[in-house]
Amino acid sequence: MNETTAFAIYRLPHQQQCVLVDQIGGLPRELPSCAELCGCEGFVMAPFAPSADCPILLLRPDRVYTFACADHVKALIPVDSVENIESQIEPQPFSHADYQVDFANFHEHLVNGEFSKLVLSRSVDIKRKPGLTAISLFAEACRRYPRVMVALVSTPQAGTWLTATPEILLSGSGRFWQTMALAGTMPYSDKVRWSDKNIQEQRYVATYVTEVLEHYTSDFTEHGPRTVRAAHLAHLRSDFHFTLSNTDRVGELIQALHPTPAVCGLPKDEARQFILANEHHDRRYYSGFMGPLSLHDTTHLYVTLRCMQLFNSHCRLYAGGGILPESNEQLEWQETEAKLDTMRRLFQ
Numbered sequence: 001m002n003e004t005t006a007f008a009i010y011r012l013p014h015q016q017q018c019v020l021v022d023q024i025g026g027l028p029r030e031l032p033s034c035a036e037l038c039g040c041e042g043f044v045m046a047p048f049a050p051s052a053d054c055p056i057l058l059l060r061p062d063r064v065y066t067f068a069c070a071d072h073v074k075a076l077i078p079v080d081s082v083e084n085i086e087s088q089i090e091p092q093p094f095s096h097a098d099y100q101v102d103f104a105n106f107h108e109h110l111v112n113g114e115f116s117k118l119v120l121s122r123s124v125d126i127k128r129k130p131g132l133t134a135i136s137l138f139a140e141a142c143r144r145y146p147r148v149m150v151a152l153v154s155t156p157q158a159g160t161w162l163t164a165t166p167e168i169l170l171s172g173s174g175r176f177w178q179t180m181a182l183a184g185t186m187p188y189s190d191k192v193r194w195s196d197k198n199i200q201e202q203r204y205v206a207t208y209v210t211e212v213l214e215h216y217t218s219d220f221t222e223h224g225p226r227t228v229r230a231a232h233l234a235h236l237r238s239d240f241h242f243t244l245s246n247t248d249r250v251g252e253l254i255q256a257l258h259p260t261p262a263v264c265g266l267p268k269d270e271a272r273q274f275i276l277a278n279e280h281h282d283r284r285y286y287s288g289f290m291g292p293l294s295l296h297d298t299t300h301l302y303v304t305l306r307c308m309q310l311f312n313s314h315c316r317l318y319a320g321g322g323i324l325p326e327s328n329e330q331l332e333w334q335e336t337e338a339k340l341d342t343m344r345r346l347f348q
């Protein structure tokens, strides 16, 4: 059969053109761990924590099209086939009271010194107006958010997800690679002043990235942190550029980086277990990563943030933020509200 069974469309930051990766027939491949990504080519969608229910997926690039702009994509994607593979689940509201319970729990484990940083997340369901297609939401995200990576991915296993994310996990080709440490959040303005807490939160990520890179290369530079804009928000970002003498260890490097303390916590493995066991919801593909892998020899993996899963009647939006012992619940809640607005504004 000559039909799309899974697809991804993405638009990289500061570009007009969009790329569609189309798998014709069969399910996207499921991989047991990020390390297995080595030597693979296609579009990857990985969850926060791989499981039987939420596997790492690799879409086979049977057809790859480039479009001059997002509006041209609308004409080509068969909207019906997109809508058909969206799953349907009952809305599960995550209340402010649930968040307060989670915050108190996370905070206690920070204050007692078990963790130095934990990222707490939440989700919210919003109604989807009939006729508002996934493709039109993608085009709207491209129009509103030129500085971020916008991607729409639909697979039978994961459903349909849209992200407008500012955070590179790993990008590069040949010998030249880059990653970043992105953390700290403020409303965007000309003169953002960063608190010590925000500076510390970002420093944890930068130190972690440095420690990982030291195992893979002796040739890297770190620039920053500097203030960058993502939609209506500002973040602190350090950029890391490095060389890899061969790409045989790219899968291992992804495994070592993901999930960074920008979305998980420290120490990493314990923080991931704690989040899985304690957060009020299942993150699924939120705070995982996605993007083209070795497609035309180039990789652009981004952390799946400012994202939502689309269902027939509603959309589930996700956001989180780094918590330190000095964090305040009200301010953290407001930060998640501000991050959720990135997706919410697409419906206005």
Ligand SMILES: C=C(O[C@@H]1C=C(C(=O)O)C=C[C@H]1O)C(=O)O
Binding pocket: 119, 121, 167, 182, 183, 184, 185, 201, 235, 262, 263, 305, 306, 318, 319, 320, 321, 322, 323, 339
């Ligand atoms: C966790 C999210 O964002 C991450 C956490 C940030 C923070 O804690 O300040 C900032 C940018 C991202 O690295 C999110 O958007 O959901």
